[in-house]
Amino acid sequence: MGVKISIKGNKETPEYKDAIALKEIFQSEFKNGEVNGEILIISNATLFGQEVKDIDLIALGKFEKFGKRISAKAKVQIPDGLRKVEELEKEGYKQKEYALSNRKFWVKTLPPERRSVFINNFCFVFETKKHSARDILLKGTTLLVPYRGKFKDVTTQSENQKYALKGFFEDRVNFSPYIQNFIWMRNVSWDSIQELHGNNGQFRGEHNHLPTKFSVELLFQLACIQSTPYMPFNRESGVLKGYTTFGALKARQELDLNEIDSMFDLFERVKKGAGDLSRRKVEMITKKILRGQDYAKSIGEKLIVISGRAGTGKTIKLITIACDLAINQGARSLILTYNHALVSDIHRTLALAEIPDGVDTYTVGIRTLHKFFYELYLGFEIDPNIQVRKDGKKYIKNFVSNYKKHLTTLKEYLDLELIGDKEISELMQTRHEQVGWDYLMIDEAQDWSELEKYLIFKIFGKEKVIIADGVDQLVRSQHKCNWTRALKPNIDFKKTREKKGLRQKVNLVEFLNQLADKLEINWSVDPKKELIGGKVIISTKEYSKELHDRLYKFCSECGNKAYEMMFLVPPSLVEEYEG
Incomplete structure (x- = not known):
């Protein structure tokens, strides 16, 4: 045999x-x-x-x-x-x-x-x-x-x-x-x-x-x-x-x-069975977005700010810029977010787009900001309580529980110059897969703390940073982080404003604009005319199985898969099952 x-x-x-x-x-x-x-x-x-x-x-x-x-x-x-x-x-x-x-x-x-x-x-x-x-x-x-x-x-x-x-x-x-x-x-x-x-x-x-x-x-x-x-x-x-x-x-x-x-x-089965929304997302993020853009010339020289209201495509633009820099300039870019669900979704999209993740090739990575700062803090080895696992890997217990304290300690080391350019350069080499990136893309930057912003600028420099800055989206804090404070427009940073609604089709954008006007809420987004359609259903009855099945069938007939549908319900209607 x-x-x-x-x-x-x-x-x-x-x-x-x-x-x-x-x-x-x-x-x-x-x-x-x-x-x-x-x-x-x-x-x-x-x-x-x-x-x-x-x-x-x-x-x-x-x-x-x-x-x-x-x-x-x-x-x-x-x-x-x-x-x-x-x-x-x-x-x-x-x-x-x-x-x-x-x-x-x-x-x-x-x-x-x-x-x-x-x-x-x-x-x-x-x-x-x-x-x-x-x-x-x-x-x-x-x-x-x-x-x-x-x-x-x-x-x-x-x-x-x-x-x-x-x-x-x-x-x-x-x-x-x-x-x-x-x-x-x-x-x-x-x-x-x-x-x-x-x-x-x-x-x-x-x-x-x-x-x-x-x-x-x-x-x-x-x-x-x-x-x-x-x-x-x-x-x-x-x-x-x-x-x-x-x-x-x-x-x-x-x-x-x-x-x-x-x-x-x-992987091949998933690619072949991807829904219409996933396919369009892959097509979008792999386009050459930077060609002819005014702000593109400033990447690597100034802080880049992508500003806009919710639904104007800031995050997808951030990913598209990262992919363009990777595919066409050979860069290694990292997207940072506090949204765990977004991390999973972007991982999946990057895999479908076949963006490589090797250490000696172009790539686009995605991390939560807590994991990223954990790798930074661990890499500088300034914590006396660093422990070692059986496999030799070092770790810090309860990092997130003491998150602000650890970041404050890191800031003190930087301010006292106990960590300088030499130590930062060495860290970029020894832990480059975790922290050694050409560019950092920061999602929901308005919801970061001033301390987090300070550390990013101090260690990486504002020239390596591209942020998505939401006008009115705050989840982690009630205080908006100002990334351009003390910086001069067009000299220290370049700003682009997104005005078109990319998350919803035309009918939904116009409905929300009119609703905001009636409620006297400061909200207005331009509809993207190519996104024809959109339906709003207002019901005084409970959300029935018959309605759910009808909507599910309609979405499927439009070429979408189950994971491309989102259902938002109040906590009171959530039922948990074991097993």
Whole structure:
């Protein structure tokens, strides 16, 4: 039977060529047909719904009786009660209790040596890079590559891809394998990688860097660094067996490659099944909006203010500018908002528009402002209470609960020049995926605090900022944030005013204008004549199922999907169901 190797992906992309090269590496290992198994290689994977959505290569596989001699550590786990405690303690075992199973084990990690490792299954993610060795920089344990005159952190990008894939599997099929991530440098030899590492004692051979050509043995040797193989033992005597096992699956899990293969068709199915509103939104955000615009010349030189009332298209214009800067100028832009629902919607729209999210390419990101300031604050490492998780990631407990206090502390450090240009520049490199952006796009800027505005200007400079400024939309505060205070028009900032209603069709805009006039509310928006139609239904009766079904049917007949419909109801009419 041998090992069946399949590739899934767009054949017209460079990543598909990388997939072919990976397939050839596996074929070279299994050419004699002595091992049975199956391998699936996926190129250009889109992890729909994840914050990191673009993956160069994913490889999954399972084998029957496939072993390699590999230099690796080995983990031993002996159930409590199988051997005498004194013997185990003398041999260096430590007791460990697993909370979920309420079981106790004696564990020990054996030092690395060349040992037999039987590989049952695996799940790998690869970030491929085409840079030459002279363009790559190693800072500590962080691998950096150049993009637009700056160095970008590939190590963090690779780590984030691993967790994004894990989240994708958990969301789609309730499947949570152990995943190993690699950085595959397609134009760098093994000798150059070793030269790059040099005398860096932080590595000691423990890295995830692959050269242009490598063996299956090296691949699994690096995989065993991330996930130490287990050494089984005789359950009757407790004597260790002379081999180890490596696998991606937890107990009682199975690897169904056919199911995973079909799962990665999801993105294409979503694109084909997108509703009319989604398709029009994608078309809108990928237009060249900046050509011929007066304010476009000021981007990167002045603060740009997009002003207008609710529904005049400020947010969509912000996204369109970000996409134009990305696609046509190669820029990395980040959109900031306090609206969690908007974050999800923009993530989805950017995925449908196929905007990439790599660290060394153009991109458009979307974050909540709280998460963004969290990454800033964490990156400067000024909090004495920073904690470290088991996976080595640093975090701050209850950041949002103490949000204003943390931001005030950051301001004090900046004012006292304890954080200066040098520290800011270093942060942009070491945490560039989180905070190293060419432009910041700020949605609902009128609802930000003066403290948040101060920090953005101080750290990034007003020239890198483009804001959407609502005239009368306040949710977080009753005080409008003035982003242009002490700034000179056309010298320090450039302002554009949006007057046409883009959220509603002509009939709705005219209805709202007339209603505002009757109620003596200061409100007026120009209708966009191309948006013909719109209906207002006023009923003195309750909202019935018959009316709901009629409206739903009408929306569907117009080419819209369920997620493109919005129903606003008062809290008193909301019913919650469990399960």
